[in-house]
Amino acid sequence: MGARGIPGRGRLGALTGAAVLAVSVMTTMPALADESPRGLREVTLPPGTEIVMATPVAAGTGTSAPASADAGGLPAECLGVTATYGAVGCFQHYGDTVWSADTQADGMSSAVGVYTDYGREPAVCVNPRGAGTMATCKYDYWEKGNVQLLVMRYDGDTGTFYQPQARSSWLPVDGK
Structure with a gap:
């Protein structure tokens, strides 16, 4: 009953x-990393967010990763690998390097926002080099702090960031 x-x-x-x-x-x-978004929705970043154009990753530059943009091309030491449609990002603790990989030929760029747990202004690492490329941005974070990544898309023609987006967990800057 x-x-x-x-x-x-x-x-x-x-x-x-x-x-x-x-x-x-x-x-x-x-949205999953290989799933096309249903419609673009603008992402509003906090005031004071620094936007940095990433440096390309070239083959044979001493990195442990090839210059291809699939998630398998990221360094093994990369923490918090986070992906959404058209973009993959991660944080390499030595050198405080943010990796941004563009995985879709859709006219947009991959972008990886970086937030801290200690009050530093956020920053965004934009890879404007097109589909199939990886690029990096170097920062100098407080070693006892943590960072969180926000992976999204960027339209360089309008200067607008878009969803879908994905967040990493909080990552230790010192890698421990």
């Missing part, structure tokens, strides 16, 4: 609840 003595009512309520939960999860999940 279910709730209030009605046969099967408890089971029906549980099944209905599970179905509602499944539908809500499927409709609120962020």
Whole structure:
């Protein structure tokens, strides 16, 4: 007997609840890295955000990564690998280097925002070099602090950042 003595009512309520939960999860999940966005939504960055154009990564420059933009091309030492449609980013703790990889030929650039837990103004590392490229930005963060990455798309013609976006967890600047 279910709730209030009605046969099967408890089971029906549980099944209905599970179905509602499944539908809500499927409709609120962020876009996967290889999934085309349904529509562009502008991302508003905090005032004072520094926008840095990244330096290209060339083959044979002493990095442990090739210059290709797939997630497998990022250095093994890279922390917090985060991806969304058209962009992959990570943080390399020695050298305080942010990697930005553009993975889609859609006319936009990959962008990796960097936030700290100690009050430093945020920064965004933009890779304007096109699909299939990787680029880096070097910063100097407080070694006892943490950073969080926000990976998104950037339209260089309008200077606008767009979703879909993805956030990393908080990453230790010293890598420990």
